[in-house]
Amino acid sequence: MANRTKIILVVVVVALVVVYYRFVWTPASRKLADRRDVYHKVSTELRKTEVVAANLERVQRRYEVLTERWEKAKVMLPKEKEVPSLLEGITTAGMKSGIKFDLFEPQATLPRGIYSEFPINVGVTGDFHDMAKFLSAIGNLPRIVNIADIQLKGTTKKMLDVDFKALTYIITEGGGGENVE
Template sequence: MSLNDFDDIAEEASIAKKKKFNLDKFLQQWNTLDANNFGSWPLSVKVTVWIFILIGMIFLGYMLLLKPKMDEISDANAQEQNLLNEFKAKDSTLRNLQAYQRQLQEMEANFNQQLEQLPKETEIPGLVEDMNVTGVNSGLKFRNIRLEPEVQQEFFIEQPISIEAVGDYHSFGAFVSSIAALPRIVTLHDFTLTAGPNTEKRTDIPQITYTVKAKTYRYVGNATEGAQ
């Protein structure tokens, strides 16, 4: 081992001894402090006390001032999120409600339009006359067309009309198309077709006897309005 190595070891031992001495001296200073004479305390002890006091003040300030405010902010953020979610839900409901209201208005408009196509009680004879003219223009010959007793339903009154006519297939097809084009609602039910020889024309095309029941409808309110 060289001389330089001995010098380094001696220097490290001296530093360690010095540090140990300073620490012992610092502890001795704490043990000999005079609580009634703060001005006579060593500077190192004063700095240490100030550091502890500062740490204590910061801790108390955090616990008494900052932490409650931070808790309030956290609660406010949670409440804000809840209110935001509630707003989104209500906004979605409102948008759907507006769409439902538009659909309801469209349905009401369509319903009123359909009601306008239902004949009033005073219009039934005129409707029968229109059906008669439509059949004649289509090439049919009516043997019988009569009103049957009304059938009361929950929201409307059903008026059956019994029809018996003679003609060929084309005439009957034209008659059905013309009935569908009437401004009033008329439906056809219970078709009965009977083919027979054509005695009026010399042709192989058979003559068809048609028995069909037409039905038209009128709104129950129309009957009340007519009575009033």
Template sequence: MATSNSASTFDTFLEEKYIPLSTKAKVGIVIVAVLIPVALFYFLYFKTEAQKIDNLNRQIVSARKDLNRARKAARNLPRYKAEIEKTRKEFQEAAVVLPKTKEIPNLLRSISDLGKGAGLDFLSFKPGAEKQKDFYAEIPVDISIRGPYHNMGFFLDQVSKLNRIVSVNNITMGSPRKEGGEMLLSSKCRLVTYRFTNTQAKKSGKKKKKKR
């Protein structure tokens, strides 16, 4: 009812102040007069607020995803810690069987002592050039010894029981000679021990620094 009165008042105003209009023209003017404020409200306020709401919704979704990832990481934290501890122990064990540079002379001295303790005479003891691998280096040692056959076997058995890794290659025995009621043999072999270098880890660290 109020809308009808407003339209009539507006029509009367147009007829009195301006020119007579047809009914269609009057309706069109009324529609335009109503739509303009609505359009202004939409573009100036509603659309902007709708965009803000949409952005907020996206931020909420992103925050929820981050929260879920954080919760998942928190749940897995004990497992990650256990894996790190396991890796640390394995690394320490590897460091034990793969001595560092300063420990190599002591290792070679231990091998020499084992040979003498087994009743063998060292004729020569020649460490060779290192061969670099991924994270360790091979150190060959050519030895020439003389003594009873069984003593040689005992010596090699003791070498295999060292905490450090020592492999025995290219064993040759010959030149038997009886001495003091025992048959002595001259034997040659190559002992290969290993030195921990951590070269691969250092390379990985340098690559990470370059990426930064």
């Protein structure tokens, strides 16, 4: 082969390599790089989603537990005063304990943020053990009832006059109180 033919052959091969590199290899490598970027982004999103999915079951169980607790709390902290059922619960506790009621006087509610406090002035007479049973029974009512401002007076050797404030609570929408009807 002549030198000239060799040079032309080399030039043609170099030209083909340049054309291949410019029009085939470079666009393909750009596409490959773009697809690698997309792959890495999708892989990262997939890992994040897998982490969320792994925690989803735990979060759902926690949600169920909290929902159950909230339902129990709603029984203990109703949206309304429910004076008749509260009166019935306290009266029944008193009768079962053997004490006598002298006073049962609901007061106006007092707003305390997301709940209101509903005080009831109560006066009862009975012996010490009956009084203890009665106060224990109030503490075991389905509603939250706290006893405050207890005043004990001995009337006879065995009998006590006890005045106290029974405090129960009501969930309020805007945190405002309600008045007793």
